[in-house]
Amino acid sequence: MLFDPQIQRTLREVEAKRGPVKVPAFPHLGMSRERLIAPIFAANQVLGYISILDHPPHxxxxxxxxxxxxxxxxxxxxxxxxxxxxxEGRVRGEFLEDLLHGTYGDEAAAQRRARHVGYPLQGSHIVVLVDIDDFRGFTRARQISEDAIQALKRDFLRRVTAVVRASYQRALVQGRSDQVVALLPLGTEVGDHQARSHALGLQVQQAIAEWKPGFTVSVGFSAPIEAPTGVEGALREVTSVMESLARFKRWAQVVAVPELGLTGLLAAVSDERLVDYSRRHLGPLIEHDSARKGALVATLRAYLETGEQQHAAQKLRVHPNTLRYRLDRIREITGLDLEDPETRLNLAVALRVQSLLGM
Structure with missing residues (x-):
């Protein structure tokens, strides 16, 4: 209703007058009577409107x-x-920032401040980081002004906070440039925190997508920690994970630090070394596929992922004899023993690097 063009025009007139206005009926919206509408102003900002139907004509x-x-x-x-x-938000935000930087003083001081802001320090906690995917690219492509960027960040913080607080009412939430960081209290019984965290991440993504279609975020969660001592380290780990996702251009992810596995290890290695590693192990196969429009790299990936020739053939939708021929060619070109465990591990890592870097 509020997005109806006539309603929008009427509200703009009310706002411009800065006082009560008598407005006509809007039968197409089921509003069949005249009414008085007044804007609620504070600090030159419209906070809402009052509408009255039954005012005495005389x-x-x-x-x-x-x-x-x-x-x-x-x-x-x-x-x-x-x-x-x-x-209250500033006080809670300052407390969270001190926890995240390890500048909260001693544990007794942290406990006092936690009681003051109503945050339960007992039990386990999770650090959450919500990061706008390629925010610089987003603003650059749309040539958004600095004022508009700051307004966008404030709205982003407000929407993420609303989703987080709906599930964790006492959570501490703070904006940090194009990120939002939160500390979630799990209590003394952690339960299935991974499923709950993943569900929260999906809810955040959905809320942002509904707010701005095409605008994506990635959400990272720490392992359960104790507060206040474990908060700073947890943020450091989650930040590293999010930087890894951004570096490999893996957008719109919901990840937990304990589940990142090999990708987390590879994040500590420079792109140059990763590229060199991948080319050293896969270079001849990549050159072969490029020159002959072959599928040896895809065949190797399917074989290593399934661990068995029959299943790899089914995955590639080729005849088992075709798969065996391709594996023989891989052995001939690389000179590698595909049954050797270390060789298989090196090739699997090289294939993962290739996927992460989009080679």
Whole structure:
């Protein structure tokens, strides 16, 4: 209803007048009667509107005065609530930042501040990082102004916070440039925290996608930790994971640090060394496929992933004899023994590097 063009035009007129306006009926929206509408203003910002249907026709001037006064009272009340909320948010955000940087003082001080902001330090916790995928590329491609970028970041923080707080009401949430970091209390019984974390990550992604279609985020979770001592290290690990995802251009991911496995190890190696490693093990096969439009690399990947020729043939949808011929060619070209465990490991890692770097 609020997005109807006539309603939008009427609200703009009300906002421009900065006072009560008598507006006509909107039968196409089921609004069959005239009404008075007044904007709720605070700090030159419209916080909402008041709409009155049954005002006495003989004392319309009085109705105008009453609705204008009501709008003023509501504006003061909302402004006060916002101010209190902002102060509380700053206090909670400062506490979270101190936990993340390890500057909270001693454990007794952290416990006092946790009680003050209503955060339960007992039990286990998870650090969450929500990162906008390729934010610089997004803003550069759309030539967004700096003011618009800051407004976008504030809205992003607000939406992520709403999703997190819906599941973890006492969570600490803080914006950091184009990221949002949160500390989630799991309590003394961790339970199936991985499934809950993954579900939360998907909810965050869905909320952002509905807000801005085509705008994607990646969400990273730490392993359960103790607070306050484990928070700083957990953030460091999650940040490393998110940087790895960005480096390999793996967008729109929901990952947990303990589950990252080989990709996490490869993240500590420079691109140059990874490329050299991959070419050293797969170079002859890549050159063969490029020159002859072959499929030896894809065959090797299917064979190593399935671990068995029959299943690899089914995966590639080729005859088993075709697969055996290709494996023989791989042995001839590389001179490698595909039954040797170390050789298989080296090739599997080289194939993973190739996928991560898009080679």
């Amino acid at each position: 004392s319309e001037e009085l109705a105008f005065m009453a609705i204008e006064q009501a709008a003023l009272v509501l504006a003061l009340s909302i402004a006060k609530e916002r101010e209190l909320s902002e102060v």
